[in-house]
Each structure stands twice: as C-alpha cells, then as structure tokens.
Amino acid sequence: MSKELYIGIMTGTSVDAIDIAAASFDGEGIDNIKSEEFAFTKELQNYLKSLTDDISIKALSQLNIRYTEEIAAAVNEFLNKNKIEKSIVKAIGFHGQTLWHQPDSELCLGEMTRSTYQLGSAIHLAILTGIDTVGDFRTADMAVGGQGAPLIPIFDYAFLSDKTTDTIVLNIGGIANITYLRASGSKDEVIAFDTGAGNCLIDLAMKKLFDKDYDKNGETGRNGTPNEAVLNSLMSEPYIDKPYPKSTGKELFNATFLAKHNVYSLSPKDAISTLTHFTAKSIAHNISKLTDKHYILKIAGGGARNSYMVELISHYSPNAKIERPMLNGIDISDSREALLMAYLAYLRLEEQCGNMPTVTGATREVILGSLAKG
Numbered sequence: 060m061s062k063e064l065y066i067g068i069m070t071g072t073s074v075d076a077i078d079i080a081a082a083s084f085d086g087e088g089i090d091n092i093k094s095e096e097f098a099f100t101k102e103l104q105n106y107l108k109s110l111t112d113d114i115s116i117k118a119l120s121q122l123n124i125r126y127t128e129e130i131a132a133a134v135n136e137f138l139n140k141n142k143i144e145k146s147i148v149k150a151i152g153f154h155g156q157t158l159w160h161q162p163d164s165e166l167c168l169g170e171m172t173r174s175t176y177q178l179g180s181a182i183h184l185a186i187l188t189g190i191d192t193v194g195d196f197r198t199a200d201m202a203v204g205g206q207g208a209p210l211i212p213i214f215d216y217a218f219l220s221d222k223t224t225d226t227i228v229l230n231i232g233g234i235a236n237i238t239y240l241r242a243s244g245s246k247d248e249v250i251a252f253d254t255g256a257g258n259c260l261i262d263l264a265m266k267k268l269f270d271k272d273y274d275k276n277g278e279t280g281r282n283g284t285p286n287e288a289v290l291n292s293l294m295s296e297p298y299i300d301k302p303y304p305k306s307t308g309k310e311l312f313n314a315t316f317l318a319k320h321n322v323y324s325l326s327p328k329d330a331i332s333t334l335t336h337f338t339a340k341s342i343a344h345n346i347s348k349l350t351d352k353h354y355i356l357k358i359a360g361g362g363a364r365n366s367y368m369v370e371l372i373s374h375y376s377p378n379a380k381i382e383r384p385m386l387n388g389i390d391i392s393d394s395r396e397a398l399l400m401a402y403l404a405y406l407r408l409e410e411q412c413g414n415m416p417t418v419t420g421a422t423r424e425v426i427l428g429s430l431a432k433g
Contacts, residue, residue: 062085065082067151067399068133072233072257077097078096078397080093081143094393095141123180126178130184152400154177161173174201196427196428197427202425204420206306206419207306208306212251212418215228219357224353227350227379231258231361239350255299255338256337258338260317274367277366280368289322304420340371343376354379354380357383357384358381358384406427407428413428
C-alpha cells in the first residue's frame with residue numbers, strides 16, 4: 060500500500076458502535092478502502108445513551124477523556140487487524156460524539172448565540188495513537204453563519220454522484236439526512252439537510268417498551284399497525300416542513316417528543332410501527348419537495364438494515380430506485396460517515412475548504428477542523 064492513508068472515525072447519535080474507515084485520496088478519486096465496526100464497552104455506551112442536559116462539569120470533563128481513550132483503543136486495534144503501519148497514516152479525522160447541536164440563535168448572557176459540542180479530545184487521541192488528528196469539524200462553518208451540518212454532502216458530491224440520473228443519498232442514523240445530487244450537477248447545485256428523526260425515536264421506544272436497543276430488521280414494527288391519528292400528529296411537527304438549510308438532533312427528537320405526541324398511548328408494537336412509518340414518511344415528504352422525477356435513492360446507515368423501514372420508504376417514494384451506496388465495488392452503507400471524516404482530514408491537511416455554503420447556509424467556504432499533532 061504505497062499511498063498515504065487517512066483514517067476516519069464516527070460515532071453517531073444512535074451510539075451503536077465506533078465506525079472506523081481508512082482510505083487514500085489523490086484529489087480525483089478514493090482508493091484502498093478498509094472499514095471496521097467496533098463495539099463500545101457497555102458501561103460507556105449505556106452512559107452516553109442516558110446522558111441528560113444536567114451533566115456536571117466534572118462528569119463531562121472525565122467523560123471527554125474516557126470516551127477518547129476508548130476511541131484510541133479501537134484505532135490501535137483497527138491498525139493491527141488490517142496490518143497498517145502508522146508511518147503511512149497521514150492523519151485521523153475524528154468527529155467525536157455530538158452531545159449538543161444548536162444551529163439557531165438563542166439568548167445567552169445577553170447575546171444571541173449558536174453552538175455545537177462534540178465530545179472527544181483530538182489532542183488526546185493524537186498523543187495516544189501517535190498520529191496527527193483533525194477534530195472540531197463543525198465550528199468553522201457555524202462561525203461564518205452556517206448550520207454546521209450536514210457535513211456529508213462534499214463526500215457524496217465527490218464520490219457518489221451520477222452523470223445521467225439524479226441521485227439522493229439517504230443516511231438513516233439517529234437522525235436522517237439526505238444529499239440531493241443533480242445529474243452532472245455542479246457543486247453549487249447540491250442540496251442537503253436533516254429530514255428529521257432517523258432511528259432515534261424507534262430506539263428510545265424499543266428500550267422503554269421491549270428493553271431492546273433497536274428493532275432488529277424492523278420485525279417489531281412490521282408486526283404492529285400504524286395509528287393514523289398519532290402518525291398525523293407526529294407529521295405535524297414544524298421541523299418536518301421547515302425550509303432548508305436545516306439541521307436537528309436529539310434536542311428535538313427525544314423522549315419529550317414521544318410524550319407530546321402520545322406515542323405510548325398505543326400498544327407497544329403499534330407504537331414501533333407508527334414511529335417507523337413516521338421516519339419513512341417524513342423522509343419521503345422532504346424528498347418530494349426536491350423532485351417529482353425518477354431518481355436513484357442510495358440508503359446508508361443503521362436504518363438501511365431495517366428492511367421494514369426500507370419497504371416503507373419505497374412505499375412513500377414511488378419514484379425511487381433504491382440501491383446501496385457503492386465505491387470501488389465495496390458497499391459503504393455502514394462506513395460512509397467514517398470515510399467522510401477521513402476525507403475531511405485529507406482536505407484539512409491539503410488546506411482545502413470542506414463546507415458547502417449552499418447546503419449549510421454559511422456566508423463563505425472555510426477550511427474545517429483543528430489539527431492536533433501526534
């Protein structure tokens with residue numbers, strides 16, 4: 060493997076795993092793709108899932124290092140398993156775990172303020188791995204008026220667009236987001252935003268009602284019946300119809316949201332079925348605002364493994380030809396966001412801009428990320 064490698068790390072809002080990917084970039088293409096998924100320790104995973112807004116400063120400080128050390132252990136295991144020498148790794152792209160994302164201004168100490176916070180220390184990871192690490196990818200875009208999200212469109216535009224057919228790349232993690240790529244379209248024509256809830260509400264309800272972390276293959280939802288009244292109530296959430304650019308997170312789609320819309324008034328299976336319909340319908344509703352033509356829909360993320368969810372998306376999106384995202388013959392459904400982090404690290408070291416103002420609403424392009432030397 061002669062080319063320099065970049066490693067990307069992503070832990071999404073579902074906190075289901077540590078996704079690590081490696082690739083090399085030459086400005087025109089991507090090569091040498093490798094990816095692995097590593098489990099969190101149960102103690103850390105359960106703690107991250109149970110976090111509330113009232114975490115103490117001490118607990119946050121400790122958690123920041125504890126989380127980073129678990130990431131470092133996974134990186135070192137990834138290198139060993141794939142027989143990758145650290146000397147050929149140019150940098151790590153480290154997103155961190157999003158604990159707070161507030162793209163809309165709110166009064167703070169007398170001033171209107173927007174902020175985002177990702178758990179994890181880039182410098183600590185660089186020291187533990189001995190590899191230069193780039194972190195804090197969202198702040199620069201927000202500093203120039205952007206939403207700080209989504210970040211993925213620049214990767215999709217570079218590697219997943221099609222010259223003859225409009226393509227929409229859908230990621231269903233805790234939150235669902237889409238990238239709309241016009242056939243042979245320019246960078247300025249890319250549209251991307253968060254459509255709303257992905258797996259997060261289903262996961263919350265599965266834990267409460269069935270003491271399971273998620274609905275495996277959509278089996279529980281498939282065996283329930285959606286409640287139209289509750290589904291309509293969920294679809295009435297203003298965010299669903301909010302114009303893009305827009306981004307969201309568990310600050311909105313959380314246990315309070317479920318209570319507000321009386322989801323738990325339903326039978327357990329009907330609750331999961333209704334939430335699965337809500338995720339699929341809200342995704343399709345947002346796509347329908349972009350195109351009424353036939354298009355390729357490439358589905359990635361944990362939700363791509365929920366066959367009931369995919370069937371419902373197909374039902375609500377009759378113009379879609381559903382595929383998995385592929386690169387160099389490799390299915391990157393589970394590694395796409397980790398590959399993005401590797402790509403953003405590459406762009407940072409090449410001193411190239413990584414945001415897309417037409418997507419985030421930023422006033423200009425900026426270089427994303429802070430570099431920590433290993």
